[in-house]
Amino acid sequence: GDAEVWVSVFDTEMSEPSHATNAEEAKELIKQFRDGNFRGGGTDITAAVKAAHAFIEEKMEAGEALWRPEVVVLTDEDSSTEGLRKSEIKGTRVHGFAMERKNKPLMDLAMSTGGVGIENF
16 A cells, blocks of 8 residues: 555664565565575564664665655564663664564564564464
């Protein structure tokens, strides 16, 4: 509809984001994500969220008409985001989904930014 989506995998660093501006492109992104092999492990969720926020900031500074930016974290890690503060990612809403794990710090971060946090997803 009226949203644009960027998808990036973050293992030790942020991969080049893929982008969808319409429903057909979004369906293709879903296929690419579904068929991907994401076994790099060792994700630093704090670094991943900061990298995504920096990407958003760069797009906005370049004149992209972005508003209400949101970052979705899907993780099978229980690594901590305790060191990340809402003030470091000002204006970005974070949603956190911990796959078959508990990750209270990620849930707390998501909720603090107005996002959704679900453990054992």
